[in-house]
Amino acid sequence: MGTLQTYPGWLFVLSTTHSLVFLGFPSPGLVPGPSTQLSTRWIKLKATSTAHFFNFLLNSTDYRILLKDEDHDRMYVGSKDYILSLDLHDINREPLIIHWPASQQRIDECVLSGKNNNGECGNFIRLIQPWNRTHLYVCGTGAYNPICTFVNRGRKAQDYIFYLEPEKLESGKGKCSYDPKVDSVSALINEELYAGVYIDFMGTDAAIFRTMGKQTAMRTDQYNSRWLNDPAFVHTQLIPDSAERNDDKLYFFFREKSADAPQSPAVYSRIGRICLNDDGGHCCLVNKWSTFLKARLICSVPGPDGIETHFDELQDVFIQQTQDVKNPIIYAVFAASGSVFKGSAVCVYSMADIRMVFNGPFAHKEGPNYQWMPYAGKMPYPRPGTCPGGTFTPSMKSTKDYPDEVINFMRSHPLMYHAVYPVHRQPLVVRSNVHYKFTTVAVDQVDAADGRYEVLFLGTDRGTVQKVIVLPKDDLETEELMLEEVEVFKVTTPGPYTHCTQQLYVASATGVTHLALHRCDVYGEACADCCLARDPYCAWDGKACSRYSASSKRRSRRQDVRHGNPIRQCRGYNSNANKNTVEAVQYGVEGSTAFLECQPRSPQATIKWLLQKDNSDRRKEVGGHRARGCLEGKTLQPTACCLGQGARLA
Template identity: 25%
Template sequence: MLLHMRMTLTIAFVLFLAKLVETHRAESPRLAFTDKDTRLRRIALQHVIQNNHIRLVEDGKERVIVAADQYLYSLDFDKEHGTTVAPLQSSRSRCEGGPTDKPCALNITVLHKRNGTNQVLMCETSETGTTCCNRELSPSAECSPSNSLKDIASTIKEYRLSTGEPSVFTESSGRDYLYVTQSSTENSIGIYKFGPKQVRPTAPENEPKYLGLAAFTGTNKMEDKLYAFFKERNTAGGLESDMWTPFVAQVCMEDEGGPKNKLQYQWTSLLKARLFCGDKASRRHFSELVDVAFHHENGTLSRVYALFHNEWGVSAVCIFSIDAISKVFQTSSFKGNKETVPSPRPGACEQLRGSADDLLKRLSFVQNHPEMDDRVFSMNGPLLVSHHHKYTHIRLHAVPNQRSDRHILLYLSLESGKIHKVLENKTGGFIIAEYRPFGDKTHILDMIVHSAERKLYVSSSVEVVQVDLQSCDKYGQRCEDCLLARDPYCGWNTTHCADKSLILQDVEKGNHSNCPSWTGHKVYEQDKTHAVPLQSRHFLRCPITSRHAEYTWHLPGNATTACLTKEHQCDLLIDGMGPEKEGVYKCTAEELGYTRTVVVGRLLVERKGTQAVPASAGLGRYGGSSAGWLVAISLLHLAAIFVVQSTA
């Protein structure tokens, strides 16, 4: 009876460990690229960033614009590696209306590249207000106002904007508008509209922190909407309530405020709804919105990829469709309302028109009931949940495939300064690889994806790094290695893994069954003999090339054992070398039915005329990718020991 119980507990323990290993694999990057495996270019900033806010803006091939504190950098990565580009300082040196002997502290708060020009829209904020102008990207250029910006400049000048706030800039037939959020300011907190018509927010009830702003373009101007994503501090709940509540707000971009006696110069179409990222069945959810990335189809905003945390530091990525968001605003009941809802529906863009009496009723209603009862639920639950990695930023690239649709790649930064490349597929998120652009643990301030170049630009407080995202040659020398990578950038072209002339590719499943028979050279050193002193301890080492693979050591006499893993290799300890341990040792890796030999060799006891190898030497070196990470198979090794001890 006791033996049966011990066996049952042992089996349960082994199954638990196996499940733990599978979960760990799913949440881990398949490969890890160090700075030696990835093509990197670095440009140091001449000034250390003080306020931890950097804004990166794409500026054509190999170029990026950087707004940092009081400086505007134009960085050209096509120049010699490591070139430092001088910052473009502000055109003004003293504050207007301030002391004549005091330098002006102008922080760049807004930066947008202007369409079809070598100019940027730049806004600088000082203690007295904000100035916006067009700026050429050359050190000697002047920052001067223009006719197209005069309305923005005149309506924004009295406001003190905050750094790090999201903004949207629209250009249309001389009617330029700038939309900016304010999360913490002496002015009203919320969304602002600057231009020919100024609109400001009403005072919010809680403390919102805005994380993203995006415009949706309809078939006519009355359908154009602006969506703001933010989190509010939860002040109404108890001790077990979430600290934050995630929201999306909607305003009509044609909204010009109400009449003199109701919401004049304030939003009349503002509505908000709670976001839900999680699993309704298990009641697991993520309440702290961290960052958002926007996906456009045919030039129109279609989906929002949102990064969340929960109170235990677990990260999750959820996808929200604009159709689902719009439907909640069109059909949900209004929170706290017990009266008949006016028609046209308050908050809808159609309500901006109509008789004065009806307009006042709708404005009073939307002012008193801006929140929806219904929540906006994510599509199919979380795309990715990670218990082991705390993500801080999210960016995306929609990669055209061989069909008519696209593959979505997400780039998630970690607190440690690393970046994960994640593929969206039907079963969830697949972590393709990890990039390490910084040598030491570094806090990433911002990053952008240059879609055409397939390069990632990442900033810390002291430098900007260009990361080449096409590392097809690092995945391995065989067709199977290339297809198992599941990288939309890469495919097999009959001779090697490449980013052009793709013939074989299976991004969705990594199916390698159509790969041709391997006829190339061996990718390991075979039958290498190592002499080991009698009774000495010796480690056999096998390089890790995929964290999603299972590594096994094959010993003399057809015995096998799982690897004891380290950072880039799995070790096999030979404890007390003797004649009975002589023979061929082989390390294999199995992944989705594909088994390959990584190293193989022979161990002999050191005798006269032979030379012992150092205890740190391995059997051979894999000739493919040197990238890799540890695999948690050691848990299964420990489980096997536990089984033997429990059943003895």
């Protein structure tokens, strides 16, 4: 089963079967993002066999929640008043649909309270979690009165079962937001639901909750700005610390308002954590987390004189699993929307760096100016934030056994002094001076002929998906390549959501798109075009640009992701050492015409046509920007113009 994430934009889920799901809605020295003029428009995408669109419910909107069920080969989708079960391989094939609206009485009460300015008085599905082999646990906003119940999905795909169990209806308070515009995050672990959510009608009380199950219901300290200060929850993930299960911790990623001085940034991005076996304190913090800690996540571009350009607003998080379940790689998307500059960045974090910060000094305010300092006093035992019954506290079976000084310290010191910096202390991808921002990220590991690569799928707030690969160059230098940008919906939607199995699933307010990760035919019908694309999913098989397979015979495939050099891979190409370019030679007969292709097949390729006559050494450029006033299809002499796909040169 994949993991569930909710966002104001898109959603990505990468499952264990190599599938990807995507869901979503200036400082000097920052380089603008690569050109996206080669983006695939929605109309062109629809004409291919690489994408399928689902918007069957004409009266429904907000297809926000995606959950992939690998055992049943189904994709579960939450929208306004509906829960959908779609075929993973063909999302339009016999969809199973549950209609679950709020009661008319509740809708009327919601409207009377003034909460229906933009149609919020509906039942927006905001939580879908696997309960067991046969059931899902689902929650909706219930017209500002959250409700939850179970959905029977059958034991196997062939059962073709999908129905609600209304007799098990229960309150969704502490599990699902009242307001459909406010996102929540959740994780169902051992039949206990952990959620980052706003729990009141007015949207003022935010908490990390534990409900259901056998353990005590727990929450963060109420209305304590040191713990949470108007947070926006982004993601949650269980990441074990060791082989000892009692050390397991649940991590929350969120952004919140700064409670510090006015000159500090208005928003901080955070990573917080709790122990799963936290029972709260005995005298203090009763029924409240006694292991909650948080640290700042920094994504910034280093500048001269130590000045950093910060991207402070965390948008999305993707957890890339590795062979070591204790040490996944964390990809995070950030945005900067201040008055100085606007931009986006992707930063990568290691669990080793995160644990080092949580094992470091606590933040403490003292002195005449009441400034943040590392706590230098005596540390109580066990160390605050340590899980009971774990590696370092085998004799303490519950947090209720912790001394009062530990609990009191936790209540007043939830913040770590040091921040978590990304790997190499700089972003992996940066965009500035562009008219969009990233909203979501998903990462797929791809085996190519010259190594393993990680391909990033980045959702934007204009409804497109950018396919990006970052290659190593020298030492810490990297090279970013935009492989493709796809417009996945007919109309621009704010931030799509996603999921993946050699397919990309993208959801937004208008519907769901099922997109193949390998779209090799867009790179043209020539070996050089395929090679220049540098797409690890694709290779030249001798006849066409097709999906790369590591098991195929080496002599029948041509691929060069690292360098994209068709000289080594394809026939008929020459090297121009002076200009560091690759040239294809096209010969013509006097009096005949030749078609000049003007649209490159990938962002890595450029096209320039040079005319050489009568065995002369001189070459004259034809076409390009100098002849844009020409009409498409016109016989051109002696220059050509590039309009549409190309033009004829006589």
